[in-house]
Amino acid sequence: MFKGSMVALITPMDDKGNICKKSLKKIINYHIRNKTNAIVSVGTTGESATLTQKEHTNVIMNTLEFVDEQIPVIAGTGSNATSESIILTKKLEKSGISGCLNVTPYYNRPTQQGLYLHFKAISESTYLPQILYNVPNRTGCNLLPETIAQLSKYKNIIGLKDASGDLSRIHKIKQLVGNDFLLISGDDTTALDFIQLGGIGVISVTANIAANYMTKMCKLALKGDFNKARQINKKLNTLHHLLFKETNPIPIKWAAKYIGLIESDTLRLPMTPLLQKNQHILKKIINSINL
Known part of the structure; x- marks a missing residue:
């Protein structure tokens, strides 16, 4: 169920900062x-940090409605409070989501034992x-490989999205977990190499505006046709980097508006609009690859 190009979907907002269901439906289609x-x-790209819990749940439910069972939906349910993650996860149990993406607790910097107990409690x-x-x-x-290995023993902890960009971790993790444990890249710039080393796909920021390219690249890579996959990745490589020129999701929201997928690139404070100089750079690369 979970493999290939999986998009870390942006959360569209109108000019006043309210969730824009019209744009959400458009980008899902x-x-x-x-x-x-x-x-x-x-998830992080969906601005979970600045949505209220009610908005968070509503966006997931709207996504499920617009998807209409045509694509699996994974809900971001992570928090730096274990109890909050559990509440949100329980709330979504009968919603129709296919799974949960649980980020490591942020800001409070738990130990490896704290991380283990956090994910164990949620599981x-x-x-x-x-x-x-x-x-x-x-x-x-x-989240260290040894802790991942401990957690992989829980039946419903099925995989890892790794956005560290550290490809040296993959081999060590694979040695410690079962063959059915899913390894998913969370870093577009290294995603193709990640798949070649044994990953099953990517949860992608770039896919928000280059869905066709990312789908084809992952499909080719998973078939073992890395030469053709690299041709696509070479075309996207500059874009991968530019989408992190400023903090995600600032550039990707601007880019999605530029190509007409959403009506506004509004973000909530403390996130701010893409700088003018970076708009020009991003516009040039988007036009060069015909997005």
Whole structure:
């Protein structure tokens, strides 16, 4: 169910900062047409940090409605409070989501034992499949391979999204977990190499605006046709980097508006609009690859 190009979906807002259901439906239809393999709703790219819990739940439910069972939906349910993650996960149990993406607790910088007990508690509270999410440059903590191995023993902890960009981790993790444990890239710039080393796909920021390219690249890579996959990745490489020229999701929201997928690139404070100089750079690369 979870493999290939999976989009870390942006959360569209109107000019006043309210959730824009019209744009959400439009961008979801774009992913259905371009055969994106799964949608992650309200992860980091979906601005989970600035949505209220009610908005968070509503966006996931709207996503499920617009998807209409055509693509698996993975809900971002992570928090730096274990109890909050459990509450949100339990609330979504009968919603129709295919699984949860659980980020490592941010800001409070737990120990490895704290990380283990956090994810263990969430796992034991639900039957929903759980994907661990490691993104140390945003959370201030790093989920180590040994801790991942411990957690992989829980039946409903099915995989890991690793956005560390550290490809040396893959081999060590694979040695410690079972063959059915899913390894998913969370870093577009290294995603193709990640798949070649044994990953099953990517949860992608770039896919928000280049869904067709990302779907084709992942499909080719998973078939073992890395020469053709690299041709696509070479075309996207500059874009991968530019989409992190400023903090995600600032550039990707501007880009989605520029190509007409959403009506506004509004973000909530403390996130601010893309700088004018970076708009010009991003516009040039978008035009050069005909997005």
